[in-house]
Structure formats: C-alpha cells, structure tokens
Amino acid sequence: MAFLFYLAFCVLVGGLAWRMVTYARTPAPLKIPTTPAPTTVPGVVFRMAREVLLFESLFKANLWIWGFGILFHFGLVLVLARHLRYFTDPVWGWVVLIQPFGIYGGMVMVAGLAGLWVRRLAVERIRYISTPSDHLMLLLLLTIGISGLSMTFGSHPDVVGVKRFFEGWQTFSPHPLPDSALLVLHLMGVAVLMIIFPFSKLLHAPGVFFSPSRNQVDNPRERRHMAGWAARFDKETPHG
C-alpha cells in the first residue's frame, strides 16, 4: 500500500506539472475574454477568484449543477482539512478546531455527489451525453466518501495506526497499515483517484486558471495582443 501511494503521488505531481506546462505553453493568439470583462489586472484576479471560489459562470448557466457542485467542493475542502491530522505532528491548531466540521463536510460532499449522479441518471438529455468516465468518476468519489463516513460512524479503524502509517510513508520508513477492509477500500480509491487525476476531466481544477476567456484583460485597444509566434513573424517580415 505504501508503494502504491508513492506511485500515485508521483503520477499526480508529475502528471499535473506536465499538464500545466502544456497548458502554459499553448498559444492564445486571440484576445477573447468573455464580456463584460474587467479592464484591469486586479479586476481579472477578482473575476478569477469569483469563478474559482463561487463558480460564478456555472451559477449563471445551471443552478442545479452549481448547487450540487458547491456542496461537493466545499464539503471536500472541509474533509481535506480534517484529514491533515494524519499528516502533521503536532496537529495544527486550526485543524484540531475544524475536526467536527470535517465530518459535516463529508456528509455534504456525499450528498452533493449523489445529487450530481441522480441528475446524470434522471435527466434524459444529460444521461444521453454522459460517458462511462462521467459515471465512474462519480462512483469512485462516492466510494471514497461513503467508505470514509462508514469508518467514522460504523467500524472505526485504528486512527493512531493510520497516522503512524502515513508518518512512516512520509519518512520512507514504512509502517504496517491497520487491519480494516473499509480503510483499504478507502485508500485504494484515493490512490486510483490520484493516478487518474492528470488524465481525466478532474483537470478542470488547474485548467480553469489557464482559460483565455476568463484570464484575459479586456484591453485590446490599449495594448495590442500578440501570441509569441506571431510577434516573431511580425518582426521577420516587415510590411511594405
């Protein structure tokens, strides 16, 4: 299991870095911010923050997806924060404080995922355009969420043992994982998620920052927009 997590970690970090380099290098030859767009850089930062934190464009597009999406993502933030207790020693003060909220976050997250899946299955035209990967991704996230909640409310694993396992993992001195089928299911799910992350639709997380229609300033008259390759071409062949 420790080995699987080394592998998953490397695939996640390496894969994401590779994807982001690709995104950053992709030319954006046109000035195409979706209007109305901010005309200053701080304005764009503010717009991007609204997009990333509140899913503004999704709110305007579809309230149902936005609602379930917000539930899932905000729940996930709390859940991830709660899980920091396994990776820090001593546990940070604010992580200790938000422990109970992490549990609520878990419930909210699973509710959001269930809502998103019901929508995919119940709305006929959404079902028609759903691919197996759409369904499997929700299934994977739900498996992780439900197995996690089952350990909180049903069969507790040895959390001290779990933390020792991950401390050993961080210092390259592996510890055995406590016996618990739910724990193994949970961790396998997380490892699979980490491995497929750089090759899946989950790339919307880094991708949103590279979206030209959102990250461009609306100033085409003040400053001429040139892609790098086009600028070079401009210099090499002077116009008559």
Place this chain on the structure above:
Amino acid sequence: MKPLCLLGRILLVIGCCLVLPAGAHDAMPPLDIGQGGKCVDDPGFMRLNHMKLLLQQRDETVRLGVRGGRYSLAGCVDCHASKVNHSVLGTDRNFCQGCHTYAAVKIDCFECHSSHPRPAMESRR
C-alpha cells in the same frame, strides 16, 4: 499523451521505490501507561473500542442503574494514571492525552469525571 513517456515515468518511480530503505521505527506516540498490568480486555480491542464501551457503560449505569460493570472509566484511570503526575492527562505522554492529541480527537470524559485515580487505589500504589 505519449504512452512510452508515461511508461518510462512509471518505471522510474518503481525503480526509486525499490531502492528505498525499508526499516520501521516503533512506538509512536510514546505513552506512560502508569501501573498497567492486565487490561479488562485485549489491548488491541480496547484501542479500537474503548469509547463505545465507555459510552455503553455510561448508559447502563445512568439509565438502568447497573454498577460494577466490566468497563469503567474510573477503572481505566486507576490503572493508567501516570506515576509522575497521577493523571491520565497533562502531557502528551499521558495515557489518554497522548493518543488523543496525536490523532486530534477530543476527549469529553474529563470535563465532568476525574482524571486522577480514586483515593483507595492511590493509597495501594
């Protein structure tokens, strides 16, 4: 995505993992278990289930008046209070606080109950 490139990366990672040292360091967090001795149940079982046992014992005592059950908080404290500060709390080596701080799990017990051994037990030590 070029498959060769991906395969190469995976092989590299597997290679790295194989040469990593595979030692194990032990006993974290280090605990002062006080007097210790034979527990009322298997320690592994107690580690996972002490909270459920204590809650059930509480309900039986409060609602049904059953006293002298097998699992009792005062019993835990009697055996496991540190001989240094006579408590199961106080430092991150103490019996209850040690693991609870380590795993960031709140202990409610001692807001009402005593974390020190009962006097009869104390004099026997």
